[in-house]
Amino acid sequence: MKILLIDDSRTMRNIQKKVLSAMDNVEISEAADGLEALAAVGEQGPFDLMLVDWNMPNMDGFTFVTKIRENDKTTPMIMVTTEAEKSRVLEALKAGVNNYAVKPFTPDALLEKIRQTLEKAGAGG
Numbered sequence: 001m002k003i004l005l006i007d008d009s010r011t012m013r014n015i016q017k018k019v020l021s022a023m024d025n026v027e028i029s030e031a032a033d034g035l036e037a038l039a040a041v042g043e044q045g046p047f048d049l050m051l052v053d054w055n056m057p058n059m060d061g062f063t064f065v066t067k068i069r070e071n072d073k074t075t076p077m078i079m080v081t082t083e084a085e086k087s088r089v090l091e092a093l094k095a096g097v098n099n100y101a102v103k104p105f106t107p108d109a110l111l112e113k114i115r116q117t118l119e120k121a122g123a124g125g
């Protein structure tokens with residue numbers, strides 16, 4: 001399974017990588033903002049799952065999701081938000097994210113979100 005981690009915080013990406021290491025056959029790519037992520041999708045995609053941080057420089061996660069959904073309606077995406085952005089989650093769901101995770105999360109909580117999201121998307125778990 002190919003997973004793209006999109007977050008401007010290397011620390012957060014490392015936390016996510018560690019969580020994902022509990023899953024089998026995972027191949028991880030990383031991007032530090034929405035622009036890098038669009039490039040990664042073009043060069044290395046399609047991915048089976050993308051974790052998308054909301055707040056990032058150059059292109060934020062919301063804009064990235066909107067752009068992806070213009071021609072890809074199916075790739076599962078989980079929006080990663082802070083408590084402050086929680087009120088905008090509905091907006092993100094409307095824009096096409098499949099699920100969301102609020103920081104800070106425990107490793108188990110994130111893993112559970114990922115499994116739920118993949119199951120719903122029909123990609124197994």
Ligand SMILES: [Mg+2]
Pocket residue numbers: 007008009053054055056
């Ligand atoms: Mg951020």
